[in-house]
Amino acid sequence: MTYWFVKSQPHPQSLKFPYDRVQHEKTRQDLTKLLSQLSRWLECYQSDRLPFPQVPVSTDRCRDCSFAVRCQRVEESRDTRLSPPLLPNLAEIEEVSL
Numbered sequence: 001m002t003y004w005f006v007k008s009q010p011h012p013q014s015l016k017f018p019y020d021r022v023q024h025e026k027t028r029q030d031l032t033k034l035l036s037q038l039s040r041w042l043e044c045y046q047s048d049r050l051p052f053p054q055v056p057v058s059t060d061r062c063r064d065c066s067f068a069v070r071c072q073r074v075e076e077s078r079d080t081r082l083s084p085p086l087l088p089n090l091a092e093i094e095e096v097s098l
Helices: 021-047 078-082
Strands: 002-006 013-016
Touching: none
Parallel strands: none
Antiparallel strands: 002 013
């Protein structure tokens, strides 16, 4: 797989990533498995009102998770509402030539 930096100056540059049919098949299997799992969770939620699984609170991942407020593990504070997003807009990041 080749990723092209078309705005590179003076000539477009590229990065090559090895990717073959074996990797493609493995990725397909992984994604199929994940989609099946998600479909089962959705079915259980819709039919039995079972909540989607969550990581244990003890993992301390909620502190940095952008969904922690939605899953009601932390309260939204005034500071949280006013703070800039953790990730910048990718379109605004300057391209760096290697």
